[in-house]
Amino acid sequence: MAEPEDRGTPNANHVVVEISLSIVSPEALLKTCYWFSRDYVCEVKKQTESVATVLLSPRTVTQEFTPNSIRDAFLTSALDFALREKIEAKTSGIRDLLLAKAFSESGVLEDEPEGVFGDKIEESNPDSMFKILSNPQR
């Protein structure tokens, strides 16, 4: 990730933020831009396969324009969205499992959920109180 002090060319009208796409995915970058779009016009350009730049232009010019803090906030937000992607990647399976478990007992789910569900730790524990184990291979 670029350091705020030595990348980009902030001036009175806009801020440039350089993003490493190996750390922040294009999807996470776009989500960051989405939230900044209220106050800034966000122009995203892909410089290379692994680097993108974002030009942030304030929608209204105020006296409190502080390029470094804007860049810091953008980088923090982008990294947070990258973290959220990591969490989702690690938990999407168990999330589906939990929701299936939650709604299966409410009568909302009429069909057995698609896919193979299970958890190695749970299945290795014969006394598990968590009843959903791997469904049979179909």
Next chain:
Amino acid sequence: MARTFYPHEHFAPRPSTFNLLPFKFTRLNEKELLVNEAGEFLFAPTGTIQLLTDQTIDTASELYRDLKAKHFLYDDTSSPLLDVLAAKIRTKFDHLNGGTKLHIFVVTLRCEHSCHYCQVSRQSASRGEFDMSQATADRAIKLMMDSPAREITLEFQGGEPLLAFDLIQYIIPRAKQQAREREKNLDIVVCTNLACITDDILLYFRDEGVKVSTSLDGPAFLHNKNRPRPGNNSYEKAIEGIERSRAILGFENVAALMTTTAASLDYAAEIVDEYVRRDFHSIFLRPISPYGFAIKTRHRTGYQMESFLKFYKAGLKRVLEVNRSSYRIAEAYTQILLTKILTPHSTRYVDMQSPAGEAWSVLVYNYDGDVYASDESRMLAEMGDRTFRLGNVHKDTRRTIFTSDAALRMFQASATQSLAGCSDCAFQSYCAADPVYHYATQGDIYGNRPTSGFCIRNMEVIKELFALLEQNDHETMRIFWSWITGKSLQNEAIECA
């Protein structure tokens, strides 16, 4: 600290591995706030998320145990807890169970008030063509009873519904009879400005078990300014009506709501004090709705959401001060959000449900038989926009209403789990999307969250509440729990886990 009790696993060898459970997070007051799928939360030191995703957190630490106790991760000793988490998630979505509970009958558009902010397109008090017919009422009652819900609330609105009191008298016995036949519990509420209330009407309401909900915008100068009527005495009429209603119906069967106009913004404390002076124990600090007549008069009544938030915070501060002096009064919106944050339960407040409570939890039967997804979508229709018209009582069934294009479009656009801006939000479990609001204000049922007044309001209010929860002040928590449980201030002394 999330635990007061250590299970036997606490004394076992530290786990060799752990897995994350799904959660979302945000940064608040230089801490990381983690919220799981069931809405349970934990404030953690900055850097905790990184330790979790890198799997480098110390499994012998207090933080690890707190994260495990609050269902942010599990290890080889967690088996029973996962069943509990699934049950909590199911409880959080309980509002989806049972079908439509709130049924609003707009029995007339006539009204003798001329409020600047009125959300409906009122008609003059003499124009009978804006009254619901008996045939339309019969069909609406049948549709209401076709809902699978066991608990049904029938709410009369207008205009001023008391101007169509004959029709109310026609509807109530028929609705009650059908409720008995279908073994449903029926609650009946009349939303009225009380200007036309008489003892005969109140005695009828008492005998039929009807509750009254009225408007009180604050002290006389403010109420009369917001709600003009001939004689400039709407405040005096409202107070007189509240007192007479309480005397005949009972104290607990009379409620009041306020609407915040631009004129209200500087008087948050005075408005709260007026509610205390009038012996109310609940106040709902509501922003003006961007519908109906409010659109036409927004230069007089409107304001930016930031101004409302300043008003809300000042009002909440005053409400807490009053509670600290041992007079229990709850701020209703705060109460709703705290219930979502601090308990596994959902609430019946339809504006804050995902998928939207509109259509799912509430239906509006207009005087002309048209069915709408919410009061707000009916107001849009009165402005000439029928986007959220679901059908008509004379032509449609419950099935065709719920499978109408308008209903399906709204369900799709209101599930926060899949909406841009909402799907990653840490406050998703507590919040909603409100497609009607976004359509009215942004021309798009999906809405743009960064510029949405709805989003700005809820983000800021929830952050304000989390800031108070993080302080974990004993007195504030005692007040909050009394609001959530409905018990007296003396009985509650639970601190935030």
